[in-house]
Amino acid sequence: MRLRIGQGFDVHALVPGRELILGGVHIASPRGLLGHSDADVLLHAITDAILGAASLGDIGAMYPDTDAAYANADSRVLLHEAALRAREVGWRIENIDATVIAEHPRIAPHVAAMCQTIAASCEISASAVSVKGKTSEKLGFTGRGEGIAALAVVLLIADD
Numbered sequence: 712m713r714l715r716i717g718q719g720f721d722v723h724a725l726v727p728g729r730e731l732i733l734g735g736v737h738i739a740s741p742r743g744l745l746g747h748s749d750a751d752v753l754l755h756a757i758t759d760a761i762l763g764a765a766s767l768g769d770i771g772a773m774y775p776d777t778d779a780a781y782a783n784a785d786s787r788v789l790l791h792e793a794a795l796r797a798r799e800v801g802w803r804i805e806n807i808d809a810t811v812i813a814e815h816p817r818i819a820p821h822v823a824a825m826c827q828t829i830a831a832s833c834e835i836s837a838s839a840v841s842v843k844g845k846t847s848e849k850l851g852f853t854g855r856g857e858g859i860a861a862l863a864v865v866l867l868i869a870d871d
Contacts, residue, residue, distance in 0.1 A: 713869035715802065717764025719756035722852075722860040731816070733859070734809075734825025734842060735787045735832065738816050744859060747776035751786035753811050753842070753861040757829060758786070758793045760865040761804065765797040787832045794833040802867040806839040809863040812853045818844020 725731075729743025734753045744750035758770045767773070774781045774789055781789075794804060807829060811818050818825075822842050830837040847854040 713871075714805075715764040715766075715867040717760040717762070717865045717867065719759030719761075719763065719770075719863040719865070720861070721752045721755035721759065721770075722858055723750045723752045723755075724858045725856060732786070733811060733818070733821065735790075735828030736821050736824045738821060740816055748774070748781055748784035748789070749786050752859050753809060753825065753863075754786035754790045754829070754832070756861040756863040757807055757809055757865065758790045760807070760863040761790075761793045761797050761833075761867070764865050764867045765800055765802050767793070767796055767800065787828065790829070790832040791834075794835075797867060798870065801870050803870045804833050804835050804839070805866040805868045806841070807833070807835075807863060807865050808841045809861060810843045810845055812845050812847055812860040812862070814846050814849065814854055814856050818842070 723744035725742040726745045731738045731740035731743040732751045825842045826837045826840040
């Protein structure tokens, strides 16, 4: 059995006047994430992990922020396309493990919906997706509430 592991990381600043979308879930918040697309930091980290594991580059190369076609793009679509491309080159997603680093909002109440959305976007079982929320104990930019970061690890198995 051939295995590949990919890791992903992303960060976006929190700003007023933007909707907050994490893991494809709309979360009530006075601030949202700044970015060219919908700035879903969690889905971006997972997308990068899939692309990296499949040796397909990264999210910035596949969906450049200089391309107007991706302005306000739905990150669920970008994630779905990355999962499809991994399948096209012979890989299937075995599992996804991701962490959101933020002081606010609390992630736990949204985890089930995030796992369902991620699983649907990748066409895998929700039981193969794990999302956790962590704070940085008020340290650094996430601790000061200036932004949100996300980390993801993906295991791919050769689809022979």
